[in-house]
Amino acid sequence: MSLLDEVKRRTDIVQVVADYVDLDTSSRTPKGLCPFHSERTPSFVVYPDSGNWHCFGSCADGGDAVSFVMKKENLSFGEALRMLAEKAGISEKEASSGSAPGRSLATLYEANEAAASYFQALLKAPSGESARSYLESRGISMETAMRRGMGMAPTGMESLAGHLRSKGIDARAARDAGLMTRTQDGGWRDMFRGRLTIEIRDARGRLAGFGARSLDGSEPKYLNTPKSDTFDKSRILYGLHWAADSIRPAGEAVVVEGYMDAITAHENGFTNVVASMGTAITSEQLDALSRLVGSKDRTGAVILCLDSDAAGENATFQKLEELVETSQAAAGRFQKSSLEIKVAHPAGGKDPDEAIKTDPEGWRQSLAEASPLIEYFIGAYSARYDLTTGDGKARVVERVAPLVFRVANQYEQDRYWTLLAEKVAVAPERLQAMIQRPAPRRRTSPRRAGESRISPDQMSAALESGSQSSIEEHLLAMLLQHPELREYGIAVPPEHFHDSGNREIFTGWQSLATLAELSSVLDEHLVNNVEQLQARPLPPSDHLHKVEDVTQCVSRLRERHFRHLKVLEESAFAELEQQSSGEEREELLKRTLDSNSSLRQVFIGRA
Numbered sequence: 001m002s003l004l005d006e007v008k009r010r011t012d013i014v015q016v017v018a019d020y021v022d023l024d025t026s027s028r029t030p031k032g033l034c035p036f037h038s039e040r041t042p043s044f045v046v047y048p049d050s051g052n053w054h055c056f057g058s059c060a061d062g063g064d065a066v067s068f069v070m071k072k073e074n075l076s077f078g079e080a081l082r083m084l085a086e087k088a089g090i091s092e093k094e095a096s097s098g099s100a101p102g103r104s105l106a107t108l109y110e111a112n113e114a115a116a117s118y119f120q121a122l123l124k125a126p127s128g129e130s131a132r133s134y135l136e137s138r139g140i141s142m143e144t145a146m147r148r149g150m151g152m153a154p155t156g157m158e159s160l161a162g163h164l165r166s167k168g169i170d171a172r173a174a175r176d177a178g179l180m181t182r183t184q185d186g187g188w189r190d191m192f193r194g195r196l197t198i199e200i201r202d203a204r205g206r207l208a209g210f211g212a213r214s215l216d217g218s219e220p221k222y223l224n225t226p227k228s229d230t231f232d233k234s235r236i237l238y239g240l241h242w243a244a245d246s247i248r249p250a251g252e253a254v255v256v257e258g259y260m261d262a263i264t265a266h267e268n269g270f271t272n273v274v275a276s277m278g279t280a281i282t283s284e285q286l287d288a289l290s291r292l293v294g295s296k297d298r299t300g301a302v303i304l305c306l307d308s309d310a311a312g313e314n315a316t317f318q319k320l321e322e323l324v325e326t327s328q329a330a331a332g333r334f335q336k337s338s339l340e341i342k343v344a345h346p347a348g349g350k351d352p353d354e355a356i357k358t359d360p361e362g363w364r365q366s367l368a369e370a371s372p373l374i375e376y377f378i379g380a381y382s383a384r385y386d387l388t389t390g391d392g393k394a395r396v397v398e399r400v401a402p403l404v405f406r407v408a409n410q411y412e413q414d415r416y417w418t419l420l421a422e423k424v425a426v427a428p429e430r431l432q433a434m435i436q437r438p439a440p441r442r443r444t445s446p447r448r449a450g451e452s453r454i455s456p457d458q459m460s461a462a463l464e465s466g467s468q469s470s471i472e473e474h475l476l477a478m479l480l481q482h483p484e485l486r487e488y489g490i491a492v493p494p495e496h497f498h499d500s501g502n503r504e505i506f507t508g509w510q511s512l513a514t515l516a517e518l519s520s521v522l523d524e525h526l527v528n529n530v531e532q533l534q535a536r537p538l539p540p541s542d543h544l545h546k547v548e549d550v551t552q553c554v555s556r557l558r559e560r561h562f563r564h565l566k567v568l569e570e571s572a573f574a575e576l577e578q579q580s581s582g583e584e585r586e587e588l589l590k591r592t593l594d595s596n597s598s599l600r601q602v603f604i605g606r607a
Helices: 003-010 013-018 065-073 077-087 105-124 126-137 142-147 160-166 171-176 240-250 259-267 283-293 314-333 352-358 360-368 373-384 390-405 410-424 428-434 456-465 470-481 483-489 500-511 515-521 524-535 543-576 582-606
Strands: 044-047 052-055 062-064 150-152 180-182 188-190 195-201 207-214 222-224 252-256 273-275 300-305 339-344
Touching (some): 013 052, 062 065, 062 500, 077 500, 105 126, 105 150, 105 160, 105 171, 126 142, 160 188, 240 252, 240 283, 252 283, 259 352, 283 314, 283 515, 339 373, 373 390, 373 410, 390 410, 470 483, 470 543, 483 543, 500 515
Parallel strands (some): 252 273, 252 300
Antiparallel strands (some): 052 062, 150 195, 195 207, 207 222
């Protein structure tokens, strides 16, 4: 049994939802006010028998316990799965691949918390004088340092290892948490020594690891906790647990590079700021922000504050170019209308820490004037090459055109073509006529000798006889094994996949071009599912019949989805008839009529 199946089996959907929603449990299907949109009358219904939930209000969303926690806590699939596994008492050996046998993640968090308390005590002690002097030079008071989780790692005879032993935390647990390292002679030593320490917490506020700054000029200047079961620098955004509540309503997140930049921003009222911890923002970090900034009806924005020294470097350009495609993929995975990445430059080339302290309004203005990423490229490449020559113009177009082609929104694409045409002084129509769209990456699958096809009736019977998710898995297997069928399945609404794991795989596939890219963004628990789908035996058939197969699957998913909604709505309507709220009954009746209309369209299409 997979971890997902085990979590679903041992999770009480009512209990999960009740942690966030005040449910009326007087009926067989508890209901309450939807936690995902504002409403006056309850339209959010929980179905204990099936382990699902559905909103009959304006969001019209639904799913299982995993999808509920993902949406409510703004977590990835894997994070939500592990959170529910922990609540259900499923062992960490099952819940976290790669953990030491029998080693609980709670033990690692406990070790980190014990270390943090020790570091803070040392910062206040005489031995913390050098760290206090550094903080004072940066304008950070002790009150701020305590509030933001700063401390001092011991040096000399004192050691963190000794303190942890006194707290009952053994050396191996400290090592697994990234606090200790093994020396060549077999002994143990502290990972951080004589450094200012900074707590790094994940999106749920758990202490995942530390950053540590050198105070004596030794290199590296900053040292982080090594990658561990609780800490992965490419996934965590520093300060996200502070910033999430501000990012969500604003629909905008600001990304700076350093810890001090983020701390100064929050201390001065810029509470939607996070830090990528000295590296370019990764696709995993962008996904975390995508879940917060946008919605189906709103364009979310992520503003990158570039270090002035790195803004013109080729490595920076390359990383930013990768973000163009990544942002389109993130918008697709989370069904956002769009996700816009912008680039801001504080006045005078100052870093955010200095800019906020010296001219907070100027920094605020620089954020307001941030350029959309492709506009930034048009300006940056135009400044790099000589536009008085044909060669210079060709180089700018050569660098920018592939980025414009990746923009999914046609209106935005047209706007960028116009801006680029103005820069190189040609008519937009002439520019587009000169440029050839990159060929889509596809793999052909020639028909093998002796192939025969399965009939629609046979396929239908096979699918209906299997589990609830067999039709979903059959469609996914077809799409994953035959990339040439992509266009026939790409437009399926993700909500037609009722299994949360299958839905996560499908939304990832929708927005990414290759299986390698898909495996790189999926949680480890789903990568195995993808491999099984790729190896799943499929009936031999030619291309035409494969298209028929996929088309029929899409139609059956759609029919099943609307039949499912109709059952839920009729059940809810029967309960509402006994109540006095005519407004609720009227709204639900309208939705029932919409479902009936959708089902009619399915049958008309089949005919």
